[in-house]
Amino acid sequence: MRKLLYLLIFSLTLFSCRQQDKGDATSYVDESxxxxxxxxxxxxxxxxxxxLIEEWEEFQKFNESIDVLYKAKNNEDLILAIDDLIEKEKLxxxxxxxxxxxxxQVKSxxxxxxxxxxxxxxxxLENQETTQPTVEMLTAYNALRKQLNIIVNSQLDKELILDED
Known part of the structure; x- marks a missing residue:
């Protein structure tokens, strides 16, 4: 009976340790x-x-770098794309x-x-989760693109509104 009890305790400890190891491995992959x-x-x-954008060479280059970002499959590709985007944003x-x-509005x-x-x-660089910040960055990029549409679609003449005569 004692042998059976020892065998049961040993198998439970072995089984519980294996499940914990699997959980740590998957959480590490999900975080980074x-x-x-x-x-x-x-x-x-x-x-x-x-x-108008076709004549704006700097924006065209930045837009091409965004396309490269969409092709990134892992963090190594992502860091290369982000470094390129930072350089193109400066230009x-x-x-x-x-x-x-x-x-x-556009500059802000x-x-x-x-x-x-x-x-x-x-x-x-800090090996943290990168999906959410990348989604936020692309949301900001989409806001810039929407603002370009809004400016072109705006039919208001500022001079008529500001004219006090």
Whole structure:
């Protein structure tokens, strides 16, 4: 009877240790992994805004780097894409904006996007979860694209509104 009791205790301890090891391995992968399938789709730009953007070389290069980000499958690809995006964002900020897009609304959304780019980079370098910050960064990018659509679609003439005569 004692032998059976010892065997039962030994098997329970062995079984409980194995389950705990599996849980640790999966939680580690979930915390530091990059799930590219959860990335939001890019907001479409209407034809009028697209015509202006085609002449805006810095934004075109930044947009191409965003396309590379969508192809990232792991953290190594992600860090390369983020480093490229940070460089392209610097060029975009220093470059010439089209007259219609040279507004505080566009520049403020670009600054928010820059903040999220650095947030993603810090999460990758610290081996933290990277999916959520990347989704936030792409949401900020979509907000910038939406703002470009809003500016083009706006039919208000500022001079008529501000004219007090």
């Amino acid at each position: 992994g990059f799930n590219y399938q959860k990335l939001p789709d890019k907001t479409t730009i209407n034809a009028e805004a697209l015509a 975009l900020a220093e470059g010439n904006y089209p007259e219609m897009f040279n507004t505080l 959304r670009q600054r928010v996007l820059k903040t999220y780019l650095y947030k993603v980079k810090s999460h990758v």
